[in-house]
Amino acid sequence: MAKYTRKQKELIENWDAQIDFLKSSIEIFDKGKVMEAIRIAQTLRVMFHNTEKSHSIYERLNNNIIFKSSSGLYSPFNLISSWMLLSVELSSDGISYQPKLDNPVDRLFFYDFEDWWNQVIFDDKKNVFSRKDIVVYVANKDGGAHFDDYIPEKYANLIIYNSLGVSDMNGSISNNPMYMAIRVIAQEVIDSVELENYSKERKSVIIPKSSFEVRFLDENEVVRFTWSSTDIQQGNSEDQKLILSKFKLSKRKLFYKYFGDKKVEYIKK
Incomplete structure (x- = not known):
């Protein structure tokens, strides 16, 4: 029999199912079952990861979220490591990474x-x-599709050898920063989809x-960070300009984007 090509309706139904999976896994994670991050990563991979042989649901739907x-x-x-989606918490159990949720930064x-x-979310200076x-590694190698015998060096440094450099007096950290980051990524997806569905009334206004x-x-030219010569109060010294010049750039524009009565700042190519 001939191959069957899935219809658009089926893709939409599967996308909606993946969103439901994310929400269910978030509830389980937040009850203390942090290994649920593996299933969250699997769901995110199905939604977003493209390979030479397969395309994500997101791409096949031609979504513009x-x-x-x-x-x-x-x-x-920065001279020290960066963990962009996490905070560090000290408790009776020791030092741990915690997901930054509920709009944790001054400017989203x-x-x-x-x-x-x-976008870069970890930098251990190596x-x-x-x-x-992070999503693809956990989904493919850390118990999602496979549980490999060996951990690649850069991931081993991150989760085994504590290359981020945060530790208690015994030199240890009590949890896995990758799992905590995956929790944040899942929340970002949920919040983004909810914004997309909030209103069909759309308007974009450039901030000149x-x-x-x-x-x-x-x-x-894959892993990247956002920079601004107008909105970031760094990069003005000659040494900083020299450091910045080492990284190739691609221009972006800043917009206010409205979804009905909701307004967000949107950085667009």
Whole structure:
């Protein structure tokens, strides 16, 4: 028999099912079952990850959702590690990473998918990791599709050898930063979808005096961070300008985007 091509209606139904899976897994995670992050990662992979042989539901639906970033703006001038979606908490159980939820930064930006998916969320000063890196690794190698015998060096540094450098007096950290980040990514997706569905009334207004760009942290120009010469009070010294010049750039524009009576700041290519 011939292959069957799924209809648009089926893709939409599956997308809605993945959103329901995310919401259910978030509830389980928030009750203390942090290993549920593995299933969250699997769901996110199905929704968003493309390979040479398969395309994500998001791409096949030609969605144009804009994605909320809970991350503050990354600085390439930091001398210490960065964990953009997390906070550090000290309790009787020791030091742990906690997901930043409930609009944790002073200024939230929304992005097109590629800028959001490939935005840096960890930098241990040896390697940088995007949302895509973390989701795909956990979904494919950390008990999702497979539980590999060996952990690649850069991921081992992050979760075993504590390359982020946060630890208690015994040199340990009590939880896995990748799992905590996945919890935040799931929330960003839920919030972004809810905004998309909030109102069909749309309007975008450019903010002309703001200058934004993305800078690429890798040679392949995939992992990136947002930068602004107008909205970030760094990068003015000669040393900082030299550091910044090492990263290739791609220009962006800042908009106010309205969904009915809701307004967000949207950085667009």
